[in-house]
Amino acid sequence: MPPLYWLIKFVLLGPFVHTVYRPWIVGDENIPESGPVIIASNHLSFVDSIFLPLLVDRHIVFLAKSEYFTGTGIKGWFSRFFFSGVGQVPIDRSGGKASEAALEAGLRVLAQGRQLGIYPEGTRSPDGRLYRGRTGIARMLLESGATVLPVAMIDTDKVLPTGTVFPKLRKVGVVVGEPMDFSRFAGMEGDRFVLRSITDEIMHELSKLSGQEYVDVYASSVKNRAKPAVRR
Structure with a gap:
């Protein structure tokens, strides 16, 4: 357990x-x-990774994007202090070999009998809806045999909407669902259709818990389409 964890959670x-x-x-x-x-x-807001660890009694390790450890200004300083202090693991999200490295990092956390936090969408929702999940979570749960809990963050996007720096005063909540059983797929982590089926089942459970509309496309694709074209 990180030495600063209890200080941040119970004192600071x-x-x-x-x-x-x-x-x-x-x-x-x-x-x-x-x-x-x-x-x-x-994943509705940057503050999901702050509220969730503070509300859950058992320590959660997140695979946090590396940008959270390299930002500038007040927000950058705070994110470095918080994520380093509570023992989060920085990862490269550029895809390819970086994705495989993130998977291995998650499996190491689970092999230690710890609790791993994952945002299956891979990025924050651009509009409050729930988007298609990445199948890495399915590979992790089948290879590790870990218990899977769907968790819904409620109204965190109203505290810190995307693009803002200073949080607003809003009451937020967390809904922890019942464990999901995927033992019927044991040993099938190499089957991409199984991985997609498991991931979709998790996302639909999250939709029920959160009340979000589900959209069967990747959030990253929506964000990329929204970016202005670069003039040549």
């Missing part, structure tokens, strides 16, 4: 967040006290 940031934002959580009794667990969450 946790009391402030609970007092000012009064966040709520339901279903936390579904979280096992020990053993490898994958927390599969929707």
